Amino acid sequence: MASHGTDAEIRLEIPANANFSGLTRVLAQLKPLLVSPENDEPRLVVVDMRDVERCSATGITILAAALEHLFVCKRLRPGSQILVPQRSDVTQFLWRMNFFAELGVNMPSRQERARPHGFRPVTHVANDAESPAVTRGLVEAVEESYEIDPITSGALKSCVNEVVENVFYHARSPVDALVSVQTEDRKVELAIVDTGRGIRTSLLDVPEYRAKAPDDCSAIRLALKKNVTTTGDDRRGIGLWVVYELVRRNEGQMLVLSNDGGVEITGEQLVDIEECFWPGTLVAVEFDMAQPIDIREVYASGEFDDDSFDF
């Protein structure tokens, strides 16, 4: 996993298990390139995936977003390349997950496969109006693996829609938003990724948050609280809090990375991740499908046995 090469070259050796934690450590090597001013000289980047044996949907989304960011921001020198996995089944999986298509590489017809079962390819969301349709597709993938009730379905949709909406309201992401879903065993993993300005930078627009968010980890913890918002409307700031509460009550997992900080949530526990880097904001959520995912508990409205309301 070591980085080596000349000043002009960055070589990323992707580990055999290209999962979330492995990839974020590798991508930290791209930090000088990802955060450098746009007028700096582009660099030659070689992404060596030859040893990859296993990829998660979240891992592929992260890698695609990072490379797309470099491409969009003109940080890659001509000649940069991806060395594809030696295992053909892994390469085919990457094709099916839209990894190469997202980077502008067309899929050869021989690689076309039926739509994958239980997950969806990495999907680009260009604006918040696209979010409901994309989210619906993600939840349909979950429904291919599990029989879920309308309450669970609605909660999963709200999770993705809220995080995607944050991207377009706050992030200013050069790659917009990338999302993915994967089901495995009794878990559902959702990832929403942008390469925008990050949570802390956004919160610093509000003077009262400056002292409360001295670093990226504390900014993420602050953003998980209810009614923390940069809009000036103290009744907003609900979206990320709702996602966090759903995960907490489900005893699932949530990982938020933003620039130089990260927070990992497992049930009730929040743990800071200091040694990480993501150029923007990355939210990965894992739900336990054997446990309820009931947004009504978060809203705690109490009376659920009627279908009307007036005020």
Added chain:
Amino acid sequence: MTTVSISRTDSGYSLSLADWGPDLSGRTLGAIIREEVVDLAPEVLFDCAGVESMSPSFADEVFGKLASSDKRPHINVVNANPAVLSAIRFAVAERTR
């Protein structure tokens, strides 16, 4: 769909939220709908039949902000599934607490 189809009723007006799709999210869409109904009187009925999910931001933008508006019609919400109804109740409670 960005235009609002509102019908006249005996007691005011009604609209079917499912016209905007089964999954409602986003403050942009929510603001469009709220602006269309805020000046109607005396009552607006929101029919939620066919709405499968509603994000908290959408619920706040439509129902939360209507609830806190000084001049607004009486709002009736019908045919909402339990999760949608709880999103609306929460949005209204947050804006009026």
